[in-house]
Amino acid sequence: MKTIRFGIIGCGLMGREFASAAARWMHLTDTKARPEIIGVCDKNEALMGWFTTHLPSVTQTTTDFRDLLANPEIDAIYCAVPHVLHADIYPQIVAAGKHLLGEKPFGMDRAQNEAIDAAIAARPDVLVRCSSEMPYFPGAQKVIDFVRSGAVGNVLEVEAAFLHSSDINPDKVINWKRDVNVNGAYGCMGDLGMHVCHVPLRLGWRPDRVHASLVKQITQRPDGKGGMAPCETWDNATITGNVPSENGNFPLVLKTWRIAPGESNTWSLRVLGMNGSAFFTTKSPRQWQFMQYEAGGRQTWQVEDLGYQSLFGSITGGIFEFGFADAIQQMWAAFVDELAGGDAGGFHCATPSEARAHHNILTAALASGTSGQVVPVDYAR
Known part of the structure; x- marks a missing residue:
């Protein structure tokens, strides 16, 4: 089975939910690939301890998300940060060639969403999706x-x-x-x-x-x-x-x-x-x-x-x-x-x-x- 290596930006509630889902991937049958979390980032260093304790696969911790983007071992990013940061971080993730699942709403307002869209258009080789689990x-x-x-x-x-x-x-x-x-x-x-x-x-x-x-x-x-x-x-x-x-x-x-x-x-x-x-x-x-x-x-x-x-x-x-x-x-x-x-x-x-x-x-x-x-x-x- 193919392994897709992830970095997480934002180690709060939803970051932990993704980590939990990845840790119990054996719960699923007949999947084409599995996620492996190898890097985490948060401004609050204390939040990263939970990930290093529970996920032996995590080899990189940092307070600067750009460190994850520079890691050639990381294929994709899950980003769960406050809305005001989307327009800054999401385009950098995409420009770095990392696939992205980002939290909604993809920008604090329409203008910020347009900036994110422009970055996505410039990298058609990168898969970008927005988090929405209820359906x-x-x-x-x-x-x-x-x-x-x-x-x-x-x-x-x-x-x-x-x-x-x-x-x-x-x-x-x-x-x-x-x-x-x-x-x-x-x-x-x-x-x-x-x-x-x-x-x-x-x-x-x-x-x-x-x-x-x-x-x-x-x-x-x-x-x-x-x-x-x-x-x-x-x-x-x-x-x-x-x-x-x-x-x-x-x-x-x-x-x-x-x-x-x-x-x-x-x-x-x-x-x-x-x-x-x-x-x-x-x-x-x-x-x-x-x-x-x-x-x-x-x-x-x-x-x-x-x-x-x-x-x-x-x-x-x-x-x-x-x-x-x-x-x-x-x-x-x-x-x-x-x-x-x-x-x-x-x-x-x-x-x-x-x-x-x-x-x-x-x-x-x-x-x-x-x-x-x-x-x-x-x-x-």
């Missing part, structure tokens, strides 16, 4: 396959949502996602937008105009030093877009909420159509719901238990449940499969063009949310 849940794949089969018919409405609840606590210490200079003016849309845009964009549903309702409920939080700091970014965003269709336009509703009472980390996708409808939520990870309708017939939702049905085969028995760590590993399997010349199991990771389109949507949504107007989405770049 790899089996139930999500069932909804996607249902739509692709034509079972939906004329679409009535699509809703995609990613909901958190932890920020409902006003005493939660502030983090960088509340700093507009680090997170960007998109606020919650920047960090969660690719999660809700990935599948609609993959299925060809591009809104031509949007209206956004943006909510800033908590204006300041504890700074962790005994004082208070301003919360500069949006808590919640509900975007309603109009998707052109030859069979009649339909609304696309995108929800990115950090204050969603009772929700822990819920991703959902609902597609309603004249002939069929489908729904999946990570709150019920082993199930999906669907309805198939004929004129004059009954309208009955069906619920199917899926168990463990992954895009890339695994040793887990089909009776068991699929979870977040599995979705992360499936996403990585798709990326590694592409690097090895495969088709990513028929569902590749989010592409730079999809990241670009989602920036166009979020740019229009931000303008709409601050003006109160319906704003056209400009895809002309």
Whole structure:
């Protein structure tokens, strides 16, 4: 089996998730290649100790990401750093000839995303993808396959949502996602937008105009030093877009909420159509719901238990449940499969063009949310 050697830039939560997925690659069956993490980088040296303790393959640690890029033994990079650093680091990774799986949103704003795109265009030999793991849940794949089969018919409405609840606590210490200079003016849309845009964009549903309702409920939080700091970014965003269709336009509703009472980390996708409808939520990870309708017939939702049905085969028995760590590993399997010349199991990771389109949507949504107007989405770049 081919080995693809990785470096990690950013040794926080998601860096550790990738390391865990790579360490248990034996969980997967019939893969063309496997990842091996040989280098890690973080400004906080203490974070790298976890990697050197748990991964004997790591031979390089550094606080300067350029050291990883200069290492000829490294084939690809996973980069998980705050949004403000994307436009600086991502182009350097690509220019160095390293394949890249980068965290969303691929730039803090549209201008930064354009700079990243320019670097990608200059190196067509480098594979670049954007992290988005939730569509790899089996139930999500069932909804996607249902739509692709034509079972939906004329679409009535699509809703995609990613909901958190932890920020409902006003005493939660502030983090960088509340700093507009680090997170960007998109606020919650920047960090969660690719999660809700990935599948609609993959299925060809591009809104031509949007209206956004943006909510800033908590204006300041504890700074962790005994004082208070301003919360500069949006808590919640509900975007309603109009998707052109030859069979009649339909609304696309995108929800990115950090204050969603009772929700822990819920991703959902609902597609309603004249002939069929489908729904999946990570709150019920082993199930999906669907309805198939004929004129004059009954309208009955069906619920199917899926168990463990992954895009890339695994040793887990089909009776068991699929979870977040599995979705992360499936996403990585798709990326590694592409690097090895495969088709990513028929569902590749989010592409730079999809990241670009989602920036166009979020740019229009931000303008709409601050003006109160319906704003056209400009895809002309």
